[in-house]
Amino acid sequence: MTTLLEMRGISKLFPGVRALDQVNLSVEAGEIHAICGENGAGKSTLMKVLSGVYPHGSYEGDIVYDGETLALKSIADSESRGIIIIHQELALVPLLSIAENLFLGNEVAKAGVINWPLAFQKTAGLLQKVGLNEAPSTIVGKLGVGKQQLIEIAKALAKDVRLLILDEPTAALQENDSQKLLDLMLELKAQGVTQIIISHKLNEIGRVADRTTIIRDGTTVSTLNRKEITEDRIIRDMVGRDMAHRYPDRTPNPGEMLLEVKDWNVFHPDQKDRQMIRNAAFSVRKGEIVGIAGLMGAGRTELAMSLFGRSYGRNITGSVTMGGKPVDTSTVTKAVDAGLAYVTEDRKALGLILEEPILRNISLANLAGIALRGVLNPRREAQVAEDYRRAMNIRTPNVQQKVMNLSGGNQQKVVLSKWLFTDPQVLILDEPTRGIDVGAKFEIYNIMNQLAADGRGIVMISSEMPELLGMCDRIYVMNEGRIVGELSRAEASQERIMAMILNSVGKAA
Template sequence: MAQLLEMRNITKKFGDVVALNNISINLEAGEILSLCGENGSGKSTLMKVLCGIYPYGDYSGEIYFAGEQLQSKNIKETEEKGISIIHQELTLVKNMTVLENMFLGNEITQGGVTDDNQMYLRCKTILQQVQLDIDPNTKVGELGLGQQQLVEIAKALNKQVRLLILDEPTASLTEKETAILLNLVKDLREHNISCIYISHKLNEVKEISDKICVIRDGEHIGTQAAQGMTEDDIITMMVGREITSLYPHEEHHIGEEILRVENLTAYHPINTHIKRVDNASFRLHQGEILGVAGLVGSGRTEMAQCLFGSYQGKYQGDIFIHNQAVKIKNCTQAIAHNLVMVPEDRKKHGIVPIMGVGKNITLSALKQFCFGKTVINEALEETVIEQSIKKLTVKTSSPELAIGRLSGGNQQKAILAKCLLLKPKILILDEPTRGIDVGAKYEIYKLINQLAKEGMAIIVISSELPEVLGISDRVLVMHQGKIKADLINQGLTQEKVMEAALKE
């Protein structure tokens, strides 16, 4: 195979902060290179250098692509060379059609007039290539996330891509959608298209990679053939230390019942004849970690939202806290009953992106810092912010830094800090480690265990079965809105959980 890409001694600084320090990587045509590292390690910065988002002259070092030196001033120039990047946050225009998105700024014309027929036929052909059986005139907003991801890849193929960069492409996809995407990447390799694959999901990295490159704190730790590496090897390189077990389970005393839910039923917000949660009943005890497993659409999140008073549709059932019947119709009432929830979509429901890290942490607990009703004791607030940042090891250059600029793991730790200021007795965590690197996951698992040890009752909802089995004392299995099983986590396997979910 011929060498396609070589990045030599790339160094990138932001002021006095060195984001990339003398990094060199290379890639051959038709090769898949996975780029691994904790959030904030420099992976995305390196790819922005490659794609021209950080233009030539804004960094030191040299880039060669297809035998020529690359000195791009913007992303359009790199796209013309055949380099395309698909970010975790998709860039499609939702109210335009698939065809319009695919040819946006790249229209086929005849005599200065767009050739609609030729564009339609080409769009249809490329959609078939990515195994997407949809009409090119379908609005992108009508598609699921997995289909939108494939449209982004189709858009790149339409630009005659030679190097495709995928940044956390499966973070929000189902298992079926993930399998389709991974097979597509393998197929692109057969057509001599190279790929740089960025992911925290090490099973995917192992499955599709020819080589694995690890970056830590802006330094190139090493690049090795994927075939000779285990997931533990990758983790050790990423975090700089060996993690013998990703799930640091500690013994904690399970006490008396704190929460009881009886006959909880939630209806679809629009189609009220559909039940998103169907007659669910369960118990939760002090010091217990209760995992909730199930396929996407099983009703896990909706059940949690009902408990926290944030579900948008109608719901009914009985909730008891310390054997006392309670009514929870909104988040304020839930917090008053010492029940707090970390939402699934942290960017949409968990943070105010443009607000500082510190202000995000204290936002829900401002009453604790007030003189009377309106005057905030800023000195006390600043002290608590510093303590929270230190306790949860939130990596930020300043409490005033906009939280949207932090890595996913540090955003999540800041959200947890915000929740803990409310002193909950019941904590619901919905997908607590989605899109988070291995090191941050380990820290969050340790925190969950410590909170349980201190007597907090915790519900963990996760799409990742190894995570549910790794940290839970007991597992609820949901399918189509029903609780199909309540299992003690002793000798429990993924196969047993899936069998419980799917049995009639």
């Protein structure tokens, strides 16, 4: 095979942070090359250098592409050479059609007039290539994320892609959509398209990657060929240590009853006859980590959000007690006052204000805690944020840093800090490790264990069954809006959880 791309000694400096330090990367023509590393390791920064987001002159080092040393000035410059990047946050216009999105900025036009019949014809051919049957006139916003991801790839094919860069392409996809995308990557490889994939999902890397380069703290650690790629080896190189024990040891010591929810019923906010949660009941003791397992659509998030200030649903009924006393959780303020906190599964949209600095986000849920006689105290706000930065090991030069500039793992620590500042007795953690790497996951697990050791109760919702089995003292199983079973740590297994789900399908409440 011939070398298509070499990145030699790439260094990139941001204020107070060296994001890349002499990184080297070599990609062969026609291969799928994976890049792994913890959040903040520099993976996305390296790809932004390659794709012209960070232009020549803003970094040190050389990019040699197809034998030519490049001095890319913009994204358009890289795309003209067939280097196309698909970011984790999709860049489609939801109110435009598929055809309009595919050729936006790359219009099929002559003398300034768009040839729509030809554009639709080309769109149909591109959609066929990526396995979509939608009409070219379909509005993109009406499609699911999985199909939108395929449209992004079709858009790249419309630009005669030679090197396709996919940044966390399956992060927001369900299992079936993920498999379709991986299959398409293998098909594109067979057609001669070289690809770079950034992913935290080590099983996916093992399936599609010919070679894998691991980056740690902005430097290249290793490049592994297909025979060398194993989850244990990748993890060891990513975090600099063996992680034979993916979940930190903890001896459960549950105390007195903390939270009890009984006869909880919730109806859909818009479809008045559709019941989302049916007679749910669960409990949490002091010092206990309780898991909620279930397939997509089982109602886990709906249960959590309806409990936390009725943030979801209507016609909500049931009872909530804390420490044996009835509490009112009918608004977010009342839920927080009762001792509840909810860490949302969508930290970017619902958990953080990305344009604001760390200190503003941490104080957001407890402004009274940084006020003096009703007036906000900036010095107190900064001190509280600094205390949490140190306690939670938030990797940032200072608390004035905008949250949008943090890695996913550090963003999650900011969300946790925000709710811990309200001094909750029970924390509901909805997919607390989604989209973060194995090293950051381990840190989040340690924080959870410490919170439990301090006597707080934790409800953990996760789609990763090994995570629930590794962290939880008890697991409730949900399906179709009902809690269909409960398992102790000793009883729980993936097989038993799935059996409970399958045996409950279609049964009446």
